[in-house]
Amino acid sequence: MTSAQHEKDLMACVHCGLCLPACPTYLETGSEADSPRGRLVLMRKLHEGALSPSDADVTRHLDLCLGCRACETACPSGVPYGRILETAREQINAARVRPRATALSRWALLETLSHPAAMTAALRAARITTGGDVPAEAVRLLSGDPAAAGQSVCLPEMLSPPLPPIITLAVGAKRARVGVLTGCAMRVLFGDVNSDTVRVLAANGCEVLVNRRQGCCGALHAHNGSLAEAKSLARGLIDAFSPFYGLDAIIVNSAGCGSLMKEYGSLLSDDIDYAVKAKQFAAKVRDVSEWLDELGWAAPLKAPSAETVTMTYHDACHLAHGQQIREAPRALLSRLPNVKWVALAESEVCCGSAGIYNLTEPEMARRLRERKLENLLATGASVVATGNPGCLAWIAAGLRERGLPEIRVVHPVTLLAEALDI
Secondary structure, X not given: OOHHHHHHHHHOOOOOOOOHHHOHHHHHHOOHXXXXXXXXXXXXXXXXXXXXXXXXXXXXXXXXXOOOOHHHHHOOOOOOHHHHHHHHHHHHHHHOOOOHHHHHHHHXXXXXXXXXXXXXXXXXXXXXXXXXXXXXXXXXXXXXXXXXXXXXXXXXXXXXXXXXXXXEOOOOOOOEEEEEXXXXXXXXXXXXXHHHHHHHHHHOOEEEEOOOOOXXXXXXXXXXXXXXXXXXXXXXXXXXXXXXXXXXXXXXXXXXHHHHHOXXXXXXXXXXXXXXXXXXXHXXXXXXXXXXXXXOOOXXXXXXXXXXXXXXXXXXXXXXXXOOOOHHHHHHHOOOOOEEEOOOOOOOOOOOOOOOHHHHOHXXXXXXXXXXHHHHHHHOOOEEEOOOHHHHHHHHHHHHHOOOOOOEEEOHHHHHHHOEOO
């Protein structure tokens, strides 16, 4: 993004303050500096040179931001806060003002989480080291931050299960031809969600392709200001899918990934070789719930249980705020027989996962998770549905720490797959 565009984005804020009650960190701290409006003032002064990246308060308040983009939903002026934040974080990264150990651990964390083989190896090593299925030590090893040692992640029995078949034929008459992003964290921690995604798509008349050449989409890098790396990964993903431009859609089951992929046109707008391809690619990206709602559900469903199951839904930030998708997953899940749906208070308030945030800002992440858990428990639900791997792992870990592993945290597409009557 050009400096002129960044300045234009910054000037769009009229300081009305409507974003404040939507901001999770402001709700927790009550500090103006930890609100979108306050941070925009800091970022504008940073852009103008009135503040420097070396000013500790600037870096601290911007690092404490989740990047959840709830402020964009609340903003009447359409301020593209997420894009502004990424550019400001790029400035901070370029200035190299963080302690060397912190900068190195952030780099290592992004590199590990964006390469499934490396992530799998690190988690397996941590599991062996601790001898547990939910190793807090794994978090410390991945983040390099001793402050994160008290965190935990819920690991499945099998890390990085085999990918779905390269081609899965449609059940019945073919209605569409789609590709599926397998992702990084989703592939390693929730490979079953990828398989469920393919099964549900096929059951609804889609021929499904799973490209083995695909890599990371770059979302974690972009959200943390590593824009050069994000652009490189975006180009690689576009190239991997380029033989499949005959696809009707590129399906994503991870909210954070889908949000960035839909913005590839903007991310690569100044790239002569990729600007047009990036727009074409982005135009095909659909969240799995968005696509199934758009296509029209056609598969028969059976009740998941003989008894009525109480469920609730947590809005993943980059699905609700980044992509403005709220009704599609709820509409699909409302099709499940024998289910009682209960609304979740503050369903659009971030759970604290936010990519690598729960590793880099463990104290605030835990505060936000506790807030989320209190609201979840108030619903009385035994099943919590949410469409992002970070949310799935973070909320499940919180419930397990509270001694409530029986409350199931699950991706909506898995619930739909389990209910298929075919």
